[in-house]
Structures are given as C-alpha cells and as structure tokens.
Amino acid sequence: MFIQRYSPSLILRPYIEAIMVQDDFNAVNFSNRNSVKVLPSTMTVIGIQYGQPMKLLENHKSIPMSSSGITGMHATVKEYLGTGAIGTVIISFKPGGLSHFTRYPIHEFQNADVSLDLVFPPKDVREMEEKLAEASSATERVDIVQQFLLSALRDNVDELLIQTAAQAIIRHQGSLSIERLAAQLYVSKRTLERRFNTLIGTSPKQFAGIVRFQQTIRLHYAGYDYLDIVQACGYTDHAHLSKDFKSFAGTSPEQFFRSEVQPELKRSLHDNEPLSGPSEHLYY
Numbered sequence: 001m002f003i004q005r006y007s008p009s010l011i012l013r014p015y016i017e018a019i020m021v022q023d024d025f026n027a028v029n030f031s032n033r034n035s036v037k038v039l040p041s042t043m044t045v046i047g048i049q050y051g052q053p054m055k056l057l058e059n060h061k062s063i064p065m066s067s068s069g070i071t072g073m074h075a076t077v078k079e080y081l082g083t084g085a086i087g088t089v090i091i092s093f094k095p096g097g098l099s100h101f102t103r104y105p106i107h108e109f110q111n112a113d114v115s116l117d118l119v120f121p122p123k124d125v126r127e128m129e130e131k132l133a134e135a136s137s138a139t140e141r142v143d144i145v146q147q148f149l150l151s152a153l154r155d156n157v158d159e160l161l162i163q164t165a166a167q168a169i170i171r172h173q174g175s176l177s178i179e180r181l182a183a184q185l186y187v188s189k190r191t192l193e194r195r196f197n198t199l200i201g202t203s204p205k206q207f208a209g210i211v212r213f214q215q216t217i218r219l220h221y222a223g224y225d226y227l228d229i230v231q232a233c234g235y236t237d238h239a240h241l242s243k244d245f246k247s248f249a250g251t252s253p254e255q256f257f258r259s260e261v262q263p264e265l266k267r268s269l270h271d272n273e274p275l276s277g278p279s280e281h282l283y284y
Helices: 122-134 138-152 160-171 178-184 189-200 204-221 226-232 238-249 253-257 263-270
Strands: 002-006 016-024 036-038 044-049 054-058 061-064 068-071 078-082 086-093 113-115
Touching (some): 002 138, 016 138, 068 122, 122 138, 160 204, 178 189, 204 226, 226 238, 238 253
Antiparallel strands (some): 002 016, 016 086, 036 078, 044 086
8 A cells, every 4th residue: 555644835834744645546455455443643634535435434334434524533443444446635633733724613523524525615625526536646636635725724823822731741742740731831720621622622631641642652662561661651550551551442552562454554654753753653
C-alpha cells in the first residue's frame, strides 16, 4: 500500500499536523485485505475517499460510510474495512485546529464519523471530490484538498489559553495534574474544562489520558520494559497501566503488541519517528 505524508502549506500549518495519501488500486490485494484498526487519538481527522467507499465495523455490523467525513477524537478502537480500491486523503488536525474551519463545537464530533457535506457546503464538497477523482498524482490531490481547506478557513480568535494547556499536556506526555495546570494558567479547573471541551473536543483529563497512552506505545517500541514504562508515565503499578491500556485499546498491553495485523501501516507512518515527536500511533 502506498502511503505518503505531506507537510501542509505555511498558511495551514498552524492548524494541521499532516496530510497523508493512502493509495492501493492493485486488485490482487483486495480479497486479502484486513480491516484497519484505528487507536484512540487526540487528533480530529478528515478523510476523503477517491477510491471505493469504506465501511465501519461496529458491534458486529458493517456500516457504509460517506465518501468524505470527519472523525472526531475517540477513546475506543475504531475498525474500518475497504470495499475495493483504496484511495484516501487524510488530514490530521492539531488540537483545536478544526475550529478554524467550522463554527460547529468540536465536541460534537467526539466518537463520531460525520459526513463532510453536513459540515461544509455540499456543492464545495462535491466539486472537491470530483477533482480528486480526476487527479493523476498524490501531489495534485494534496493541492486540491488544501485549496478546499483554504476556502473554508475563517477568522477566529485563537484561544491562547487552551492552546497553551494542550501543548503543556503534550509536553509532559500526559503526566500532568489538571488542577495544577489550571492554577498555572490562573483559571479555575471548571473554566479550563469548559473551554478545553469547546475548542479541543474533550476534557483535559481524557486528552491527557490519550497522550499518556500514546507515550506507553512509543516507549515500548523504543525498548523500554513494562516497569520502566510504569515509572516513566506516572502509573502507580502495572495493574494501573493495564487498566488504562484496556480502556483505550480494548485489550491488555501484552495482547496488543502480539496482534499487529497491519504492520506495513505502522512502519510507513512511524519509521524514524523521534521518541518525543508529535506523531501518534494510529494503526495496529
């Protein structure tokens, strides 16, 4: 599977982490394709299909998805299955980034997959999808998507307080007291939680939990044993780590690291990734 990562343009860079293109039109691969499991993530993502549609696997049901949609922050594993040729442009937003493109409260997208034409003008979405289908290269498709986003970008006063809070949580790898963070920012915990939920789409506590969960994965792949991970991530003991891990990944750490059904996706996205970098592990 072809997976290529692009940096957004300078104008979009404050709001968007990366733009990725997944491409696999080889018919030989279709019948052998595994489902893709997407881990809990602090990112809000837009996915735009120019190949065959995807299906969401949920509660033993297969749910057809729209060709373009927004997937909000989610605290449980999501599972998707391709129905044929894979062609997807994925836009991953920085914390609070999507709020610069829509007036909808970001928390309304949490744990949801929302069709893009319910958020943006349907005519604009259709025109973008048609252009993507006609494009002949990944670079051209990235340019088309960026033009769409630039047309949707609206004036918005940055919530410096919440951006600072989110970056502090990320900088501390999720091991940060929300009460202490609120005190450092000279606001009440309740005010911080309310504003954080509006801009980021979840509570600071859950955001920190997902950041810490992602850090446990990075440390494991870097060669740390479970005792070191417990200490580095501020867990009280291994049972605490396992409880958190099962909450987010749906399985124990040991079972998780034995069941990588999409290793080529992990390698493509995370090879040469710095231990303290902003990238998140999404697939297993």
